[in-house]
Amino acid sequence: MDEIARKRHHESFVAGIIKENPLFVAILGTCPALAVTTTLEAALGMGVLFTFVLVGSNVLISALRKLIPEEVETPAYIVIVATFVTVVKMLCEAYIPNLYSSLGVFLALLVVNCIVLGRAEAFANKNSVYDSFLDGIGNGIGYTLALLLIALIREVLGTGMITIGDIFTFLKVNGASIHLYILKGPTWDYSIYLFGTPAGAFFVFGVIMAVLAYKANKKKDREAAERRARAFAAAEAAKKAPSPIAPVAQVAPKGGND
């Protein structure tokens, strides 16, 4: 594998995780992100299912990209995505019923999720199967991490604890869910109900976006300041350096003004 191809594969995989994160950078898929992030387990479940759908549809669309005529791209993509979503939905309902009821309608709505269709249109139909696979994995991981971050903040602030085992029942210990108390104790409770509500979801999302925007702006300002400093230093250096051309003697005009 040559260096260029390796770099392209790496870029396909890494871009979606942080630099082009679908949720925090592209601001896509916000509806399920706000709705299913009440608990860490639901967010993880959604992220994993989303990644499966994204990878599957990206790979299939990329494999069929030369066969699907341009005028029917969108309907063909929707059928492919809908197939993967239906498969995921049936498997989830059969084997993880608690996750299925927790995600509710947002699982079915993956069919029209703008990240899935967006990656199909923007990436999978122009790139190889392997690159599309890596793009799907990268974006899936990026979206999952973003969901987990929102869910972690909301669950801790909203319920005062993290619960494990309610949705993924195989994680139960002696038949009981695990509760990690953080803002809650036997006689005290500092949890804030608001964070469990849709308003709390918007609030958390807004704060995270603000922090990211602040960091991005700070980075831009720093780069601009560095550029200005470099330009200033170059100008100063040019002033101080002796000119290679000898100064031309000033000659007084002979005649009057024309």
Next chain:
Amino acid sequence: MNDSMKRYFKVGGLLCAIGAISALLITGLNVFTAPKIEANLQEKKAAGLKVVYSETVSWSDDVAVSGHYLTSYNVCYDAADKELGYVYAATGSSGVVKTTKLLIGVSGTAEAPELGKIYFLTNGATGAYGVKVQNNYVDPYNSAPSDGALGDVQCGATVAASLIKAMVEEARSSYVASKGGH
């Protein structure tokens, strides 16, 4: 056949092929998952019957009923085979509350029917609203099922509460009718 017609057939054929493959895949998977999904539902229903009447040991087969919300009922029995009450299955939706499936207990006589506990097979109110319905309305109602708890107007979940109230009232009417009352 001219070129454009050929192209239309090609495009149509391709879409049909994609659709057919999808349909086959989903049908094949359904063969494996449908029994498991049905078993999950039965398991959940059995758990629900035991919540509605905690002494339930056995129950009758589903008996179909017709109504706006009601679909069927089961008669629950304790260890001594004594009838504990009827548990109605109701399905409905209202506004923001999507498809809700509820088990409703009713016992007693036609003249004096007694409300039993209720249990969500599917809570159509999702997210924080769903939690509010459970915590502020269903749990207090289940602690002492009564018309007073049924008419709670301060639970903060009016739409879901109204739907549940309508379901419970229909179950009570059906029970009274089945026992020969009016």
